[in-house]
Amino acid sequence: MKKESEELVGVKEIARRANVSIATVDRVLHDRPGVSLKTKEKIQQIIKELNYQPNIVARTLASRKKLKFAILIPASSEETSYWKAPLDGVLQAEQELRQYGISVEKYLFDQNNRKTFLKQSAALLHQKPDGILLAPMFVEESNLFMQQCREHSIPVVFINSDLPGQSGLAYVGPDLYQSGYLSAHLISYLVRPADSILMLHITRELEMDHHLLRKEDGFRAYWQEQGYTHELITMHIGQTDPETIRKHISRQLKNPSIRVLFVTNSRVAAVAKVLEELDRTDLLLIGYDFLEDSIVYLKKNVIDFLICQKPQEQAYLGMMALYDKLVLNQPVKSVHFMPIDIITRENYLFYNN
Amino acid sequence: MKKESEELVGVKEIARRANVSIATVDRVLHDRPGVSLKTKEKIQQIIKELNYQPNIVARTLASRKKLKFAILIPASSEETSYWKAPLDGVLQAEQELRQYGISVEKYLFDQNNRKTFLKQSAALLHQKPDGILLAPMFVEESNLFMQQCREHSIPVVFINSDLPGQSGLAYVGPDLYQSGYLSAHLISYLVRPADSILMLHITRELEMDHHLLRKEDGFRAYWQEQGYTHELITMHIGQTDPETIRKHISRQLKNPSIRVLFVTNSRVAAVAKVLEELDRTDLLLIGYDFLEDSIVYLKKNVIDFLICQKPQEQAYLGMMALYDKLVLNQPVKSVHFMPIDIITRENYLFYNN
DNA sequence: CTTATTTTCGGGTACGTACACGAAATTTTC
DNA sequence: GAAAATTTCGTGTACGTACCCGAAAATAAG
Numbered sequence: 217m218k219k220e221s222e223e224l225v226g227v228k229e230i231a232r233r234a235n236v237s238i239a240t241v242d243r244v245l246h247d248r249p250g251v252s253l254k255t256k257e258k259i260q261q262i263i264k265e266l267n268y269q270p271n272i273v274a275r276t277l278a279s280r281k282k283l284k285f286a287i288l289i290p291a292s293s294e295e296t297s298y299w300k301a302p303l304d305g306v307l308q309a310e311q312e313l314r315q316y317g318i319s320v321e322k323y324l325f326d327q328n329n330r331k332t333f334l335k336q337s338a339a340l341l342h343q344k345p346d347g348i349l350l351a352p353m354f355v356e357e358s359n360l361f362m363q364q365c366r367e368h369s370i371p372v373v374f375i376n377s378d379l380p381g382q383s384g385l386a387y388v389g390p391d392l393y394q395s396g397y398l399s400a401h402l403i404s405y406l407v408r409p410a411d412s413i414l415m416l417h418i419t420r421e422l423e424m425d426h427h428l429l430r431k432e433d434g435f436r437a438y439w440q441e442q443g444y445t446h447e448l449i450t451m452h453i454g455q456t457d458p459e460t461i462r463k464h465i466s467r468q469l470k471n472p473s474i475r476v477l478f479v480t481n482s483r484v485a486a487v488a489k490v491l492e493e494l495d496r497t498d499l500l501l502i503g504y505d506f507l508e509d510s511i512v513y514l515k516k517n518v519i520d521f522l523i524c525q526k527p528q529e530q531a532y533l534g535m536m537a538l539y540d541k542l543v544l545n546q547p548v549k550s551v552h553f554m555p556i557d558i559i560t561r562e563n564y565l566f567y568n569n
Numbered sequence: 570m571k572k573e574s575e576e577l578v579g580v581k582e583i584a585r586r587a588n589v590s591i592a593t594v595d596r597v598l599h600d601r602p603g604v605s606l607k608t609k610e611k612i613q614q615i616i617k618e619l620n621y622q623p624n625i626v627a628r629t630l631a632s633r634k635k636l637k638f639a640i641l642i643p644a645s646s647e648e649t650s651y652w653k654a655p656l657d658g659v660l661q662a663e664q665e666l667r668q669y670g671i672s673v674e675k676y677l678f679d680q681n682n683r684k685t686f687l688k689q690s691a692a693l694l695h696q697k698p699d700g701i702l703l704a705p706m707f708v709e710e711s712n713l714f715m716q717q718c719r720e721h722s723i724p725v726v727f728i729n730s731d732l733p734g735q736s737g738l739a740y741v742g743p744d745l746y747q748s749g750y751l752s753a754h755l756i757s758y759l760v761r762p763a764d765s766i767l768m769l770h771i772t773r774e775l776e777m778d779h780h781l782l783r784k785e786d787g788f789r790a791y792w793q794e795q796g797y798t799h800e801l802i803t804m805h806i807g808q809t810d811p812e813t814i815r816k817h818i819s820r821q822l823k824n825p826s827i828r829v830l831f832v833t834n835s836r837v838a839a840v841a842k843v844l845e846e847l848d849r850t851d852l853l854l855i856g857y858d859f860l861e862d863s864i865v866y867l868k869k870n871v872i873d874f875l876i877c878q879k880p881q882e883q884a885y886l887g888m889m890a891l892y893d894k895l896v897l898n899q900p901v902k903s904v905h906f907m908p909i910d911i912i913t914r915e916n917y918l919f920y921n922n
Numbered sequence: 923c924t925t926a927t928t929t930t931c932g933g934g935t936a937c938g939t940a941c942a943c944g945a946a947a948t949t950t951t952c
Numbered sequence: 953g954a955a956a957a958t959t960t961c962g963t964g965t966a967c968g969t970a971c972c973c974g975a976a977a978a979t980a981a982g
Contacts, residue, residue, distance in 0.1 A: 236961075236962085237961065239961070239962060242940065243960095243961090246940085249960095250959070251961080252959080252960060269668065271630075273629045273630045273938080274938035275938080275940080276626045277937090277938080277940095277966095277967050277968065278938075278939040278967055279939080279967085280941075312897075315624050315625060315626060544665075546665070555908070589931075590933075591932090592970090592971080595970065599971095602929090603929070604930070605930060608931090623968090626967090626969095627969045628969055630967090632937085632970065633937090924981100925981080927979080927980065928980080929979080931974105931976075932974095933972105933973090934971105935972085935973105936969100939966100940966085940967090941965090941966090943963090943964090943965105944962090945960100945961085945962080947958100947960065948957105949958065950956080950957065951954105952953100952956095
C-alpha cells in the first residue's frame with residue numbers, strides 16, 4: 217500500500233537524477249545493450265524509487281514496431297450466418313485499433329471441416345502475430361494449436377467457447393453450463409406434466425462440438441435438481457442439410473408426447489422451417505442466437521424463445537483484451553461471461569446483438 | 570458502407586493538398602478563428618474527402634487542456650462499507666486515466682442525509698468537471714442535479730441504480746428488477762409450502778431507496794408468475810441502528826410461520842447479527858453484497874445466500890465510459906447490466922468483487 | 923497614398939518516448 | 953606506448969497534434 221500519488225515522472229527526470237542522457241535511460245528500460253553494469257544498476261534503482269510508469273500514449277506514438285493481431289474463427293456460411301456477428305465485432309475493434317498501429321489478420325475456417333482449421337492455423341502462425349483471437353471449435357486441433365502458441369509465447373483469447381484445461385490469456389463468451397441451465401428453466405414454464413422434450417444437437421462434426429454438450433449438462437442439471445420426470449430425448453443430427461434434418465425430425469415426431477424442441481445452436485432456424493412445412497407450429501421451439509432467419513420464425517410464432525449471448529461483443533471485447541494486455545500492459549480478466557439474453561417476439565426489436 | 574480502408578492520413582496530408590500550413594488545418598479542425606471562409610471551406614472539403622480521423626494518441630499527448638472527472642457517491646460508513654468497493658473502482662480507473670492527463674475529484678455524501686448530497690453536488694458543480702459519475706440515491710435531488718448537468722452539458726454516468734426517466738450518458742449497474750426476480754427464484758427452492766417470507770427494506774431514508782422497491786417488484790413478479798401463495802410480509806425499517814433492527818425483527822418473529830428473511834440491501838449483516846443473538850440461525854437469510862461482515866455470517870451459516878453485482882467494476886466501467894466518450898469520442902453503451910452473482914459459503918472464496 | 927488596424931496564415935516548439943548515428947571513453951592489441 | 957577495436961553514452965530527429973508568436977496580407981483609417 218505505498219502511495220501511488222507521486223507526481224508523474226518521465227525519463228527526463230530519471231536521466232537528470234542519474235546524470236545520464238535520456239537515451240541511456242531508454243536503453244535500460246528496454247534492456248538494450250550498450251550500458252555499463254554500474255550505470256544500469258544505478259538507473260534501475262532510480263526507476264524503482266520513483267515508481268516510474270512509462271507514458272503509454274507517448275510510447276504508442278513513438279513506437280516504430282507495429283503490432284499484428286490475428287483471428288481464427290469459423291466463416292459465416294450457408295448453414296448459419298452466426299459467425300458474421302463476431303466478425304463484425306472484430307472489424308469494429310480493428311477500426312479502433314488501427315490508430316494504435318495495430319493490424320488484424322483474419323483467418324476463417326469451415327466449422328464443418330477440421331482440415332481447414334489446420335490449414336488456416338498453420339498459415340496464421342506463419343505470420344507470427346503478437347496476439348490471437350480464437351474460437352476453439354475443434355478440441356484436439358485447438359489444443360495442438362495452443363501448444364504452438366505457447367512455444368512462441370503468443371497470448372490467445374478464446375471466444376464463443378472455452379477450451380477445457382487450456383489456459384489462454386482470457387475467455388470471453390457465454391457460461392455454457394448456465395446457458396443450458398437457463399434454457400431448462402425457461403422450458404420448465406412451457407412444459408406440461410406428461411410432455412416429452414426433444415433436445416437437438418445439429419452439427420456435422422462427429423465428435424460433437426464440446427460446447428453443445430456443456431449446454432446439455434446445464435440443462436440436465438436443472439431438470440434433475442427440480443426432480444422433473446419428463447422424458448428427455450437427446451438427438452444428434454450429423455448432417456446439416458434441410459432434407460436430413462427434416463427426415464430425422466419427422467421421424468421423431470411420430471412420438472406424440474413430444475411437445476417441446478430445444479435446439480442447442482443456431483440451427484434452430486432450420487428446425488423451424490421443418491416444423492412449418494410439417495404444419496407442426498403448435499410445438500414449442502427454443503434455440504440459440506439472433507439470426508435473421510430465426511427472427512423471421514420468431515415473428516411467425518414458430519420459434520418461441522431465442523437465447524443470445526452478444527456474439528459481436530464477444531469478439532470485440534476479446535480483441536480489446538489483447539490490446540489491454542499487449543499495449544497497455546494491463547492485467548486482463550481471465551473470464552468474462554456474457555449476459556444470457558432471452559429474446560421473444562415481444563422484445564426482439566429492442567435487442568442489440 | 571464506404572470503404573474504411575483508406576490509408577491513415579494526418580493533418581500534414583490535408584495541408585499539402587490544400588496548399589496551406591498544418592496550423593491552418595488545425596484551426597479549421599478546432600473551429601478556431603483566423604481562417605478565411607474560402608480556405609476554411611476548401612479544407613473542410615478535403616477533410617471530408619479523405620475521411621480524416623484525428624490520431625487520438627497524438628492528440629492526447631499534445632493536448633494541453635487536462636480533463637477533470639468528478640464522482641458523487643455515498644461514503645463508506647459505519648452502517649455499511651458497501652461503498653468502499655465502488656470507490657476502489659474509481660481509484661483504479663483514476664490510476665489508469667492519470668497518464669491521459671485526467672484528474673478525478675471525489676465528492677462523497679452521507680446516504681442517510683439528503684442535505685449532504687445537495688451540499689456536495691453544489692461543490693462538485695462549482696468545479697465544472699468535464700464528466701460525472703453519479704450514484705443517484707435520492708431521486709428528487711438527483712433529478713435537480715441532472716438538470717444542472719444538462720445545462721452545463723456535462724455527461725453523467727449512473728452506477729448502482731438508474732434514475733427513472735433521466736437520460737444520462739450511460740447506466741452501469743444491476744438490472745434491479747431481474748435481481749429481485751432472481752432472489753425470488755432462489756428463495757423458491759428454500760421455502761416450504763406453509764412458510765411465510767419476510768422482506769426487509771432497511772434504510773433511513775423515508776422515501777425508500779427507489780432501487781429497493783424495484784427489487785421488490787421483481788421479486789413479487791416472480792412469485793406471482795409461479796402462482797405461489799406463500800405469505801409475503803414487507804417491512805421497512807427506518808432506523809438503521811442495531812437496537813431498532815433487533816426490536817423490529819424480534820417482534821416480527823413472533824409469527825412462527827416466518828422461515829425466510831430477504832434483506833434487500835447490504836444491511837443483511839445487521840440482520841444476521843440479530844438472528845445470531847436471538848439464536849434463530851435456523852431461519853433462512855438472503856441478502857445483498859459481498860461485505861466482510863456478511864461473509865463472516867455466510868461462513869457461520871447464518872446467511873445462506875448473498876447476491877452481488879460487482880460494485881467495484883461498476884464504478885470502474887462507469888469511469889471508463891466517460892473516458893470513451895470524452896477522450897476517444899466513441900459511442901458508449903447506454904445500459905451495461907452487471908452479472909447477478911450468487912455467493913454461498915461454498916464459492917465465496919473464489920469470488921472477485 | 924501612407925499608416926494603422928485587422929485578418930489570415932506559417933514557422934516553430936512542445937508533449938514523452940524510440941531509436942539511429944556518431945562521439946567519447948574505455949579496453950584490447952601489437 | 954600508440955593504434956585499433958570495442959564499449960559506453962549523448963545528440964538529434966521522429967511520431968502526429970496543439971498552440972504560441974510573429975510575419976504577411978488584406979482591409980480600414982487618416
